[in-house]
Amino acid sequence: MQFLSTRGGQPAPSAAHAIARGLAPDGGLYVPETFPRISRETRLKMAGENYARRALTVLSALMETFPEKDLREAVDAAYASFPEGNAAPLVRLDDELSVLELWHGPTCAFKDVALQLLPHLLRLSKREAGIREETLILTATSGDTGKAALEGFRDAEGVRILVYYPAEGVSFLQKLQMMTQEGENVGVFGVEGVFDDAQTGVKRIFSDPDTAERLKKEEISLSSANSINFGRLAPQVVYYFSAWCDLYSRGEIGPDETIDFVVPTGNFGDILAGEYARRMGLPVGRLVCASNRNNVLTDFFRTGTYQAVRPFYTTSSPSMDILVSSNLERLLFEAAGRDGNRVASWMKSLSEHGSYTPEPDVMQALRCGLAADWAGEEETREAIRDAFVRAHYVMDPHTAVGYSVFRKDRTHARRTVLVSTASPYKFLSDVLPALTGKAVEGDDPFVWMKELETLSGLAAPASLAELAGKERRFTEVIRKEDMKNSVFGFLGLS
Ligand SMILES: *Cc1c(COP(=O)(O)O)cnc(C)c1O
Numbered sequence: 001m002q003f004l005s006t007r008g009g010q011p012a013p014s015a016a017h018a019i020a021r022g023l024a025p026d027g028g029l030y031v032p033e034t035f036p037r038i039s040r041e042t043r044l045k046m047a048g049e050n051y052a053r054r055a056l057t058v059l060s061a062l063m064e065t066f067p068e069k070d071l072r073e074a075v076d077a078a079y080a081s082f083p084e085g086n087a088a089p090l091v092r093l094d095d096e097l098s099v100l101e102l103w104h105g106p107t108c109a110f111k112d113v114a115l116q117l118l119p120h121l122l123r124l125s126k127r128e129a130g131i132r133e134e135t136l137i138l139t140a141t142s143g144d145t146g147k148a149a150l151e152g153f154r155d156a157e158g159v160r161i162l163v164y165y166p167a168e169g170v171s172f173l174q175k176l177q178m179m180t181q182e183g184e185n186v187g188v189f190g191v192e193g194v195f196d197d198a199q200t201g202v203k204r205i206f207s208d209p210d211t212a213e214r215l216k217k218e219e220i221s222l223s224s225a226n227s228i229n230f231g232r233l234a235p236q237v238v239y240y241f242s243a244w245c246d247l248y249s250r251g252e253i254g255p256d257e258t259i260d261f262v263v264p265t266g267n268f269g270d271i272l273a274g275e276y277a278r279r280m281g282l283p284v285g286r287l288v289c290a291s292n293r294n295n296v297l298t299d300f301f302r303t304g305t306y307q308a309v310r311p312f313y314t315t316s317s318p319s320m321d322i323l324v325s326s327n328l329e330r331l332l333f334e335a336a337g338r339d340g341n342r343v344a345s346w347m348k349s350l351s352e353h354g355s356y357t358p359e360p361d362v363m364q365a366l367r368c369g370l371a372a373d374w375a376g377e378e379e380t381r382e383a384i385r386d387a388f389v390r391a392h393y394v395m396d397p398h399t400a401v402g403y404s405v406f407r408k409d410r411t412h413a414r415r416t417v418l419v420s421t422a423s424p425y426k427f428l429s430d431v432l433p434a435l436t437g438k439a440v441e442g443d444d445p446f447v448w449m450k451e452l453e454t455l456s457g458l459a460a461p462a463s464l465a466e467l468a469g470k471e472r473r474f475t476e477v478i479r480k481e482d483m484k485n486s487v488f489g490f491l492g493l494s
Pocket of ligand 1: 264268270
């Protein structure tokens with residue numbers, strides 16, 4: 001099966017080429033030429049299987065290019081790093097709502113579900129596309145992606161990975177997670193400044209002709225681990241099926257019953273995977289796009305204009321502090337009847353004027369099966385408290401944005417699954433005050449960890465608790481101007 005570019009340019013001949021390339025040469029994102037159907041019979045059979053087998057069914061339909069044996073090994077290896085091999089346990093809160101916990105992987109955020117598998121997919125893709133060059137992954141991170149990519153790619157064959165985090169822009173625990181990263185092929189630098197400084201620096205390296213030439217001589221090609229790669233999107237489709245299967249196998253829904261999902265959204269990758277699951281035949285009713293105070297998506301669905309020129313707010317859900325939602329482009333492509341020229345013109349308008357306004361028929365198609373709302377900071381705190389009081393359930397601020405949006409909407413016709421994207425232990429300085437009504441004391445997150453354990457009776461994830469005693473391998477903070485040199489230093493070429 002071919003993969004089309006959302007901007008209408010040359011298709012990629014297979015999923016392997018789409019994954020190895022990442023972005024299409026015309027700047028578009030790759031989408032499958034057709035959505036394979038998972039039949040009712042297969043779906044009901046999947047309900048009796050474990051997560052890895054469910055993943056194999058969905059992924060081999062989406063990426064038929066890989067031999068099933070290879071895909072099976074990849075999936076088994078990737079999901080062995082989750083407790084009992086389950087990347088998406090479903091927890092029932094009450095008669096209306098269940099929570100899909102996607103944060104039991106090595107870095108305690110949902111990015112693990114895709115980034116534990118991506119290195120395997122990249123390896124298979126390079127082999128199939130006949131690419132022998134070494135891959136250098138460069139990523140700027142606002143916290144979760146960088147660490148999840150480091151864990152996924154550590155000691156992966158034919159790959160080296162270098163991550164830049166903003167020295168002033170990540171939480172202490174997130175910083176510690178990166179400083180203590182293990183693996184022989186990894187590098188981490190703090191960059192003076194905020195996320196945008198690190199991000200701009202990485203983009204500059206990607207477009208620097210001198211860097212390109214020197215890397216080419218060394219037979220190294222640059223790649224990024226961000227969520228526009230189809231290899232990150234595909235693994236996310238699986239957990240929508242898995243949530244439905246769990247509800248069905250527990251007798252909470254019937255064999256043809258439709259369910260809703262509420263998804264805390266930033267770059268639109270997570271919720272888009274839900275839309276892909278629907279197109280593959282999963283009975284999905286509404287997908288609810290939940291944003292924080294950076295509510296550009298809510299405004300877009302309401303007004304019909306995507307307006308990226310607006311104030312930027314730093315919130316307690318930093319992984320959703322995004323003004324340009326890259327993966328929305330894939331949904332626009334579908335809503336525009338797969339007319340890449342129209343998508344290209346909107347993206348041109350976005351880069352030139354910071355906004356675009358699709359025609360009313362496109363907006364109507366976009367709104368079909370999708371709802372959008374947002375929660376402010378106070379509402380997010382209240383939601384964390386409310387879930388604890390009502391159900392003795394502790395959620396992180398990202399998940400709480402989704403919970404708040406769910407509670408505000410009183411029209412629940414169907415059984416709903418709230419997609420939970422991070423462990424509350426990753427965001428202690430926001431979660432604890434929301435629960436206790438008091439500011440946290442001191443500045444030691446390991447003391448706060450104990451406090452939340454006492455309060456909730458829920459043990460802190462071992463991977464976070466162990467950080468205190470781990471060797472800090474990467475402590476260097478560099479200036480933005482020195483990022484390019486750091487690449488060559490890391491490669492031993494300077
Ligand atoms: C990345 C992330 C999100 C947003 O997911 P998108 O796919 O970018 O919409 C939400 N919550 C957490 C904790 C994340 O790390």
